[in-house]
Amino acid sequence: xxxxxxxxxxxxxxxxxxxxxxxxxxxxxxxxxxxxxxxxxxxxxxxxxxxxxxxxxxxxxxxxxxxxxxxxxxxxxxxxxxxxxxxxxxxxxxxxxxxxxxxxxxxxxxxxxxxxxxxxxxxxxxxxxxxxxxxxxxxxxxxxxxxxxxxxxxxxxxxxxxxxxxxxxxxxxxxxxxxxxxxxxxxxxxxxxxxxxxxxxxxxxxxxxxxxxxxxxxxxxxxxxxxxxxxxx
Numbered sequence: 001x002x003x004x005x006x007x008x009x010x011x012x013x014x015x016x017x018x019x020x021x022x023x024x025x026x027x028x029x030x031x032x033x034x035x036x037x038x039x040x041x042x043x044x045x046x047x048x049x050x051x052x053x054x055x056x057x058x059x060x061x062x063x064x065x066x067x068x069x070x071x072x073x074x075x076x077x078x079x080x081x082x083x084x085x086x087x088x089x090x091x092x093x094x095x096x097x098x099x100x101x102x103x104x105x106x107x108x109x110x111x112x113x114x115x116x117x118x119x120x121x122x123x124x125x126x127x128x129x130x131x132x133x134x135x136x137x138x139x140x141x142x143x144x145x146x147x148x149x150x151x152x153x154x155x156x157x158x159x160x161x162x163x164x165x166x167x168x169x170x171x172x173x174x175x176x177x178x179x180x181x182x183x184x185x186x187x188x189x190x191x192x193x194x195x196x197x198x199x200x201x202x203x204x205x206x207x208x209x210x211x212x213x214x215x216x217x218x219x220x221x222x223x224x225x226x227x228x229x230x231x232x233x
Contacts, residue, residue: 002026002157004221007172008164009033009141012056012080016162016214023222028159030151032171033141037061038121040136045069048116048134050107051090053077054100054126058118059084061139069116075107078213099192099212104128122167124194141167147175155186160221163190164214169198189224191217 003026006013010031017027035057042065051074053059059066059081066088073092076082082095094110096103107115108130117126117133121140126133155161155176163169169190176183183202190196192212199206207224209217 003028003154003159003225005030005151005154005159005161007032007151007162007168009035009057011060012164012214015080016164016218019214019218020221023218025218025222025225028150028154030148030154032144032168032175035061036140036142037063038137038140040065040118040138042068042136043116043134045072048072048114050075050112050115052100052103052107052115052117052126052133053081053085053119054103054117054123055120055139056081056084057120057139057141059088062088062118063138073112075103075112075115077103080214100124100126104131104133107131124166143171144175147179147181152179152181155181158187160187160189160224162217162221163188163195163199164217165191166194166198169195169200173199187224189217189221 004020006016006027006029013029013031017029020027045068050072051069054077070089074085074090075094077096077100082093085093096106104126108128114132117135118138121137184204186203187205188203189207191209193208196206196208209220
């Protein structure tokens with residue numbers, strides 16, 4: 001492996017690249033999606049007891065309407081989402097242990113009965129029998145129509161492709177096939193089992209991070225690169 005191919009949207013891609021460089025890894029950044037805000041109609045703040053955010057993009061794209069809910073507890077997936085929520089004025093922030101399913105269970109266990117889930121156009125519907133969940137789409141991920149030339153060049157040189165979501169896994173597989181690249185020559189590292197499964201079959205290798213966190217994915221990538229260097233040396 002000659003480095004990492006980072007495919008997630010900005011600004012997350014830059015954050016991942018900076019962390020990877022601190023681990024001594026070379027990176028090529030070619031986002032497969034561009035994030036854009038979507039106009040949304042907020043419910044009356046008094047009708048919900050908490051907010052639920054499963055992506056930092058929801059905080060970045062929610063706009064001024066978020067301020068009406070800043071007095072409520074905000075449940076988030078991951079530290080990056082917590083930081084984005086903090087940046088827009090929330091103070092009572094509660095971060096879940098892993099993914100959205102674990103987060104909604106945590107909310108139920110802490111007594112939340114009515115919550116507002118701010119999410120992307122492509123999202124995994126979450127449910128819990130004890131929670132009435134109102135969903136609002138506040139952003140969309142617009143996909144690339146072809147694999148960027150820089151990404152194709154990095155893959156031909158042996159870069160390890162990082163998949164940060166099921167959406168990314170599915171899109172990456174489609175673009176690789178369209179570009180005429182051979183799956184069996186490409187190694188993947190996915191942030192979750194769902195992201196790995198979305199990429200389908202036929203890859204040189206597929207590895208999954210032990211936890212659905214960017215830091216865990218990069219630790220895995222670093223180990224894979226070290227193992228390959230040791231084998232080559």
